[in-house]
Amino acid sequence: MKRFLLFLPLLVAVIVGVFLFAGIGKDPTKLDSALIGKQVPVFSLKSLKSPDSSLDEGLFRGEVTLLNVWGTWCPACRDEHDDLMRIAREKKVAIIGLNYKDNRDDALVWLDRLGDPYRTVIYDPKGTLGFDLGVYGAPETFVIDASGVVRYRHVGVLNGEVWEQILLPVINEARENG
Amino acid sequence: MLRMACFLLAITASGFSVADVSAVYGFESRGEEQRYQNLIAELRCPKCQNQNIADSNSPISKDMRNLVYQMMLDGASNEEIVESLVDRFGEFVKYKPDLDSRTxxxxxxxxxxxxxxxxxxxxxxxxxxxxxxxxxxxxxxxxxxxxxxxxxxxxxxxx
Structure with a gap:
């Protein structure tokens, strides 16, 4: 009994260590989306590129799409723009933009100057759709399957590595199951 | 005398800041205002993760406070308000998570x-x-x- 008590601190240290070790390497600022497995929220917003036309959640039906949340005020969005251009050029997946809490003139200048990887851009100056999607900081990128269900969300810059290792496998899976 | 003046100034200034909050969001009663304050104190900002949405100045917290206020005006219960934010941002926004197998x-x-x-x-x-x-x-x-x-x-x- 006494022997056992001597080992008690070691036992406690091991248990605590296992718990803490599990947390190493996890980025606490990256949260799982609450929308995974759910339909894209209902919305009705104008298109950025053609202000007269309205867009709604039907936009996400029919094929797997990438929904990229961006704004000209967001420096990290500039960082990922070239990668988005490359994905669009190689026609890997249709990219839909969500211009979040931005203004139309700035956004159009940005697309004109840096290139336009988006098939359609939803114009959301008040951030209502962004709020319903649980967007808490641009850039964020969602994978949405052909029936309009959110499959994945990536928070932060979309670079080559994120694309190859995370998004592309999710997209391929969504295509197979869809 | 100077000390007294400073004290009075501080008291008045703190009165102003309280008045400021209810100027942005008007409430029917003190009780309702207290309910609002309690709600925003126990909701967590997803962007600035160690602040509640009452303390945080980030745009997302502002949007969340706005939703809390709007839903209160629409007569929603505390549970409905918290639930609607959890549906968007996940369990993370609750400082008091529900008791389930994970927690x-x-x-x-x-x-x-x-x-x-x-x-x-x-x-x-x-x-x-x-x-x-x-x-x-x-x-x-x-x-x-x-x-x-x-x-x-x-x-x-x-x-």
């Missing part, structure tokens, strides 16, 4: 720690009691020796 360890840890502490205390007490009763009583001879020794020491101290 069981989190909720149980304080209880386990307290019970563990009580066990240790009980162990120490039992052991010391046992040690106390187990000590052999002094024989008459030994008691006499001790009395003699103590008597000598007391006399020595007095001298």
């Amino acid at each position: 069981l360890v989190l909720w149980a840890t304080p209880v386990i720690a307290v019970l563990g502490g009580l066990l240790v205390v009980a162990g120490v007490v039992v052991r010391s009691r046992r040690a106390g009763t187990a000590a052999p009583a002094l024989s008459n001879e030994e008691q006499a020796r001790i009395d003699k020794m103590l008597g000598e020491r007391n006399q020595g101290g007095n001298a």
Whole structure:
């Protein structure tokens, strides 16, 4: 009994260590989306590129799409723009933009100057759709399957590595199951 | 006098800041305002993760406060308001997560720690009691020796 008590601190240290070790390497600022497995929220917003036309959640039906949340005020969005251009050029997946809490003139200048990887851009100056999607900081990128269900969300810059290792496998899976 | 003036100024200024909050969001009663304050104090900002949405100045917290206020105006209950934010941002926004299989360890840890502490205390007490009763009583001879020794020491101290 006494022997056992001597080992008690070691036992406690091991248990605590296992718990803490599990947390190493996890980025606490990256949260799982609450929308995974759910339909894209209902919305009705104008298109950025053609202000007269309205867009709604039907936009996400029919094929797997990438929904990229961006704004000209967001420096990290500039960082990922070239990668988005490359994905669009190689026609890997249709990219839909969500211009979040931005203004139309700035956004159009940005697309004109840096290139336009988006098939359609939803114009959301008040951030209502962004709020319903649980967007808490641009850039964020969602994978949405052909029936309009959110499959994945990536928070932060979309670079080559994120694309190859995370998004592309999710997209391929969504295509197979869809 | 100057100190008094400063004090008065501070009091008035704090009054202004309180008035400022209700100027942005008008409430029918003090109770409703208190409900709002309680709600935003226990909701967590997803962007600035160690702040509640009452303290955070980030745009997302502002949007969240706005939703809380709008839903209150629409007559929603506290549960409905919190639920609607959890649906968007996940369980993360609650400072008090629900008790389920994932949060069981989190909720149980304080209880386990307290019970563990009580066990240790009980162990120490039992052991010391046992040690106390187990000590052999002094024989008459030994008691006499001790009395003699103590008597000598007391006399020595007095001298």
